[in-house]
Amino acid sequence: MTGASPPEATVGASTIGLDANIVVGREDFELRAQVRVGPGEVLAVLGPNGAGKTTLLRALAGLLALREGHVEVGGARWDDPAANLFVPTTDRRVxxxxxxxxxxxHLSVLDNVAFAARARGARRGVARTGAAQVLERLGLDSLAARRPDQLSGGQAQRVALARALASEPAMVLLDEPLAALDARTRLEIRTELRRHLSAFAGPSIVVTHDPLEALVLADRILVLEEGRIAQTGTPSEVARRPVTEYVARLMGLNLYSGCLAGPGRIVLDGGGELRTATRSVEDLAEGSRVLAVLSPGAISLHLGELPQGSPRNVWTGTVSGVELLTDRVRVAVTGAPDALVDVTAAAVAELQLSPGQEVRLSAKATEVTAYPAP
Structure with missing residues (x-):
């Protein structure tokens, strides 16, 4: 499998830390997903707002009871409606x-981290000793006496992770763990968080809306859309071969669907066609459904005639938008097909690009990555 799987597909490894079949919902929404995560494996869950990401975490944590299915972690079953079994959140090792x-x-950092052990009935001294060991392991022992209002955002995030790990969990669940941090702190904490999660022996699930966060933190990525699994795979598989428009936009790619109409020729559903040199579609029969990906940076934009020796893919369009990104300008072009094109700020000034302007686009066949549609 290369990055795509059917909506009900299973995610994970052969040795299972988490084995869950989640069916929960209300009248206007249902989440239905099978999720498996191996011991020591980090799974990132991506998806648009309302896709069911937080619902998934709530079901795993016991904050939301399943309607059907089961949740099993490390061989212990926590939720099974068919067997009339439900372990409350307080009794789950999460x-x-x-x-x-x-x-x-109102508690110091030390007592915040010691809270889980205290809640399980440990004596104060024993709980604090364990908390101190976790703080030292994470390099936070100098913060032990501080209160939360004396912490920076990065320090508070580290302490929250320390509290989660001090509970000796069978599974760690993180809900947008870096969203409250500024960009500079997020970069620093991201690398640190990856190191700590890699050292954790149980399964970890990170819900995030940030594709870079998912790519850096996770061993595998699961994409939820409208309460169903839209795509699963390793970070490189998902980044290289998106199967939905949402994933393609998230990864900053143009995604097209169509049919093979001969060797290397794809007739696109939205109009137009593309030529590809991708070998993975060479053996497919004519008429086979395929997806094609084209990076915005691999498309050239022209106002006049194209130079000699131009690429095999050439089409016309109209500029519909111009957006300044961090280090480049992204031009939205309406045509057959539509495309997002990345150019330099100098090129925008030189070409005097503006909405409504007619342009010509070109891309090499070797830049078009094609693969069978799921």
Whole structure:
């Protein structure tokens, strides 16, 4: 499998840390997903707002009871409606890290981290000793006496993770763990978080809306759309071969669907055609459904005639938008097919690009990656 799987597909490894078949919902929404995550494996869950990401975490944590299916972690079954079994959140060995961290404002860092052990009935001294060891392991022992309002955003995130790990969890769940941080702190904490999650022996699930966060933190990525699994795979598989428009936009790619109409020729559903040199579609029969990906940086934009020796893919369009990104300008072009094109700011100034302007686009066949549609 190369990045795509059917909506009900299973995610994970041969040795299972988490084995869950989630069916939950309300009248206007249903989440239905099978998820398996191996011990020590980090799964990132991506998806648009309302896709069911937080619902998935709530079901795994026991904050939401299943309607059908089961949740099993490390061989212990926590939820099974058919067997009339439901283990409440307080009795599940789950380490939770929320977006807003939810540290207790009246407790010191040490006592925040010791809270899980205290809640399980440990003596105060024993709980604090264990918490101190976790803080030292994470390099946070100098913060032990501080209160949450004396912490920076990055420090609060680290403490929230320490509290989750101090509970000796069988599974760690993180809900947008870096969303509250500024860009500079997020970069620093992202690398640190990856190191700590890699050292954790159980399964970890990270819900995020940031594709870079998913690519850096996860061993595997699961994409939810409208309560169903739209795509699964390793970060490189998902980044290289998106199967939905949402994933393609997330990865900054143009995605087209169509049919093979001969060797290397794809007739696109939305109009137009593309030529590809991708070998993976050479053996497919004519008429086979395929997806084609083209990076915005691989498309050239012209106002006049194309130079000699131009690429095999050439088409016309109209500029519909111009957006300044961090280090480039993205031009939206309406045509057959539509395309997002990345150019330099100097090129925009030189060409005087503006909405409504007619342009010509070109791309090499070797830049068009094609693969069978799922």
């Amino acid at each position: 380490g939770l890290v929320f977006q807003d961290y939810r540290l207790f404002p």
